[in-house]
Amino acid sequence: MRQPDGSSALLTTRLDAMLAWARKNSLWPLPFGTACCAIEFMSTVSSHYDLARFGAEVVRFSPRQSDMMIVAGTITDKMAPVVKRIYDQMAEPKYVVSMGACACTGGFYRAYHVVQGVDEFIPVDVYVPGCPPTPEALMEGIFKLQQMIQAGETQYDRLKS
């Protein structure tokens, strides 16, 4: 760090705070897109809304390479084992954003083949409401997750301690 007169200075911090700062600014999303929300997720990472400005544009479809799972769309009972398996394959620390009414609560599909919220089987950090949420809403959800990572309040932090 430089002081105004050009000489160098030291910045002291705690190691976990620095790690959290690094983690929150380079979230690698795994888009588990199934339905309408996936289309809005595409809009969010595309040129107009450009999620890259907030360090979360490196979309990875491999669970081994990503740390933020975005469940975008309705999860059915047929799909549930797949979501669970992919979540289990992600390396820690890992975070989950539940995007849209269906992923949060089943939405208006209160029916025989629809999971009534992904938190039935995986821990969720941020719930983003909307059907589908606008790109702005999803971005706000991701900011919220960044704050939670910095403050050490995510589901991962809770399970660890």
Place this chain on the structure above:
Amino acid sequence: MTVSSPDATAPNPLVRFLPGGEDLDVATSADGFTEITTDRSRLIEVLRALRDRPELDCNLLLDVCGVDYPEREQRYEVVYHLTSLDKSHRVRVRVPVDEDDPRVPTAYGLWKAADWFEREAWDLMGIRFDGHPNLRRILTHEAFQGHALRKDYDPEKRWVLTENETFVPDWVNEPDPNEDQFETQVINIGPSHPATHGTLRVVARLDGELITRAECEIGYLHRCFEKMSESHGWAEVIPYTDRLNYCSSMINGVGYALGVEQMLGIEAPPRAQVVRVILSEFSRLMDHAVCLGATLVDVGALTNFWYFFQPREEIYTLLEACAGGRLTVSYARIGGLAHDVPDDFEEQVRYLLGHIPKFINDVDKLVTTNRIFRGRTEGVGALSAEEALGWGWTGPCLRACGVPYDLRRARPYMGYENYEFDIPIATTGDSYARYLVRLEEMRQSLRIIEQAIDNLPDGPVITDNHHAALPPKPKVYSEMEALIWHFKLIYEGIKVPAGASYSATEGANGELGYYLVSDGTGKPYRIKVRPPCFAVFQAYPHMLEGHLVPDAIAILSSLNIIAGELDR
């Protein structure tokens, strides 16, 4: 008014061509169908005559579905919808079957299109199709028990699927005939895979890189649309229809509204019709942009995806200004539109009309003659016109095989007969042909919008028939009669007269049909959607045989399979 009441005065002109036509119960229904009721012993005979007699010539099997009537003596009814492209007549065949023996012979031998439609009727209604080659569940999962669309099935009754119960085709474990000569292996693609663009799953056996056998599994996004609509009012179904093909949600809502309007015998006012046309064509354009963008990404041309995303974002802005929602608009209403368009609607539409061609031309210039793209798509996934019709294909995929069938021209609705536009076709039926047809259709959509915006009439956007639409709020507060209508519509819902009706519109992927059954109460008795990509996708595993794995990806994206519509 009963919609499907037979017209007693005129005998149906097709009767004389049917085997034993005099003994069959043949009528003309109010929705323009020739309606044949037969028992299952004569079903195949009747269907065969419908397909093979040159006077009948029903070359396209549109839909097969089951309807449950618990109070009837013969509880289930299997309903077939057929059409003849050249003669343009439409036929509905009804087959009542008993509760304790719900079986009918399969129509797979006549039209391959029956394959998945019959599996769906088995899965959701429990009708057995004798002789079907692969009659297993299709939409619900392997651990599911019962048949969900039967009236006595509790809509909230779920079954848990564990990971080791997931479906694996039988042939995976069978010894491969070529095993001693070549190295073969079985791969699984999906249901969560970047190239499937949705929740599709393909299991394929490879000989080197060549696919020798493939099977698809769908239903990963089966959200129970049809069951949900049975417990909602007619008007409340519209938000659900938006989520069928979510890339062009306006078209679904309009198609559904037209179907209910047909049963009610009402029409939306002219201004609403024209706005519906404009927004539907913009939706078609967006849908094609997503499909082409995805096709190009999958063969390695990522930038074109961004080129198409720019105009899409601008169309979203227009839709948001009209309806309040970007993607799932819920803008159509039974009898018109939710509310009028914004004041600067015309200005915005004209801006888009001037702006969008640049993006289409950019992609056209970059891609159409590109050697790599042509090498990847020409001759890949080719289907002849006969094969495509046999599989029940409609829409751009069928037109790419050389069949100029477009409902906007063949059975015009919403005033499409007043617009000048061409129906682009290609002849080779491969992925490249599908690309060319979609690209040209985008230009034709712009042509239609241009004519529509030039002739946008003034006036109301919703019917004044208060059996279907709420009276304006000021009237509700000042007039007794309006208050009564308001009260009745809110409490009882729209009362659609008892009967059944099929109505179809040209969706972005082909013929989007709604078979609506009403029992006269305020809720739909049964809604069956004929999703265009369901018919298209059932041909996919058969198209793969003899292709390479990268070709499989190039074919899949060119078919534009939207999971919401496929699985419902």
